[in-house]
Amino acid sequence: MKWSAGRAARASVVCLLVILCDGFLLSHTAPTPKGTHLPTQLFAVRFKDVNDVYLLIEPLLSARGSVQMQPRLKTLAVTDDEETLKKIEAMIQSYDLPPKNVDVALQLILATTEKQPEKISPRIRGVIEKLNEISTRWSDYRLLGSTTITASEGDKASVEMGEDYRISFAVDYVSDEQRLVRFKRLTLDRRDASRDPEANGETYSRVLDTAFSLKEDKLLVLGATKLESSNRALFMTITASARP
Template identity: 30%
Template sequence: MTTRTRINTDTTDLRRFLFYPRKSVVSAFIRALVVLVATSAFADEALLTKAFVIKFRKVDEVASVVNGLLSEKGAVTMQPRLQTLVVQDYEKNIRQIEMAISAFDVPPPAVEISVKLVRATKNPDVGPIADEIKNMAKLGEVLKYNQYALLDSGLIQCQEGESTVLSLAKEYQLSFLPDVIQEGNGIIRLKNFQLQKRKKDADGKDVFVPLISVTLNLRNEETLVLGASRFEDSNQALMVVLNGKVKK
């Protein structure tokens, strides 16, 4: 006896599977296609190379800013002798880096420091006080001095990070390194602020002896008075009056 097996020739299910796939299959296919297109477009985008000449800031400072804006493929090379950064990245990142460098690489702020060297005295016979130091009369009520004489004065104009030296009254020398802290109206930090007095050493050579050595924070357009030292006569003292201004 021969057994016959019936073969279903109905192709409806096959056509339905081929031409009407399930939604999950379609979604997976679309996601894969999107990733493929995006990857292809990213791969086709060329890396650009651009050199930036740094005019005001240190090259390594600008490089630190650039590093935070690079893509995974980006790179930055420093050329300190030429004050140059060479950046390689995609065009979009290069544009962002260019704007960041322009905003960061700007001239350092300029500062103007007014300096007065004043001798304070306890004197029963009070004489006239110069207009330039009349505001020290209130200070005298605290320090118990009642007579003030202006020994010398000077006006220093310098830029942030520029070492400054000023000679006062022939035998004094003042020096500092200005730094500007941008908070509100600005704070001028005077690093390594020193007031020195010229004296003769045992060999008769001129040497400078420090009277003040400190770092100061001077608020913009505010006056600061420093007591430098007492003279041998305890009725006299040396003071420095400072007024700073951030120039915009």
């Protein structure tokens, strides 16, 4: 049987459409790659602040990862690929450790330009040499108070220094690897002179308020004075050593 030229042309078009549609369907019905559903792992934070752990692991998440925090339960539910979950687990294990104890040695020194020194305490000679490297305007140094106090990570500590001063601080973090102690906040307050003999309680004025990181066993000197032209200044020295 012979086909006409028109029927043959229509048959060719139909065959071509079938082939094109077949190819289109094949390209869009390919099997979905495995791993579209990411695993979720629950981490319980025992010692550290769960908010700090959240901030620590957040940069480790992949583009598809997510984390849900339960502050009351101190848990983090992390959804991500297995490799990222392993990195996060290792990070949390190295950070969420029992709080370390730190011995913090403090000295409070009054420097003046009023007179020549009569006798300098041997305990502050090293500090005086360090201060003289910065400024030679001070001629007399007097030790107002000195103490060593043991504090734990995350805890606050306070100690009276001399008759009129109080030092308060909080140890935020201790790094054994970097031999670093981070102080979240340290304040120095001066007791106000009472103008009312019948007033109850004592009031203080803030002299210094700071935060810093300190290498273990390294001496840090902090200064506090109201005016550049003042002939008196307070200096505080700090050293910190983590207990094994």
